[in-house]
Amino acid sequence: MQVIFESRQPWLEQLRGFAMRRVRQATRPLGWLAPRARVRVSHVQGANNGIDKRCEVELTAEGAGTVVVASITRDWGSALQSALSRAVRALLRKLQPARTRHPAIAHQR
Numbered sequence: 603m604q605v606i607f608e609s610r611q612p613w614l615e616q617l618r619g620f621a622m623r624r625v626r627q628a629t630r631p632l633g634w635l636a637p638r639a640r641v642r643v644s645h646v647q648g649a650n651n652g653i654d655k656r657c658e659v660e661l662t663a664e665g666a667g668t669v670v671v672a673s674i675t676r677d678w679g680s681a682l683q684s685a686l687s688r689a690v691r692a693l694l695r696k697l698q699p700a701r702t703r704h705p706a707i708a709h710q711r
Contacts, residue, residue, distance in 0.1 A: 603629055603636065603638070603639060604638045604639070605621075605625045605626065605639045605640075606640045606641070607622060607641050608640065608642045608643075609642070611644065614643050614645070617643055617678055617682075620678075620679075620682075621641045621643070624683070625641060625686060629690060632663070632690065632693065632694075635666075635693075635697060636661050636663040636693060637663075637664070638662045639659065639660065640658075640660040640662075641658070641659055641660075642658040643656065643657050643658075643681070644656045646674060653674055653676050654674070654676075655674065655676065655677060655680075656672060656673070656674045656681060657673050657681035657682045658670065658685060659671050659672075659682075659685040659686050661689050661690070663693055663696070663697060666697045669692045671686075671692060672685055
């Protein structure tokens with residue numbers, strides 16, 4: 603899997619290794635289905651009560667398109683984990699075939 607890490611603030615580059623490991627762990631079951639992931643981190647200025655770490659995860663899958671999920675929390679680990687887990691779940695939903703609804707069967711007494 604190709605993992606792309608982006609940050610506008612140079613001091614956030616220290617998160618690159620952590621983010622790459624976490625993305626590869628979380629997407630291991632999707633490896634061949636989702637060949638590319640992009641992680642964008644940024645520090646949001648003026649946020650409330652220290653909730654200022656933003657992480658955006660973009661997963662691209664063949665046949666399902668792209669899923670983009672962002673999370674803003676108090677720390678980098680939580681921001682990454684939240685965005686990553688939600689993105690994986692959203693991509694899995696897109697990859698599942700549409701479920702057909704079966705009419706309810708009336709029960710006789």
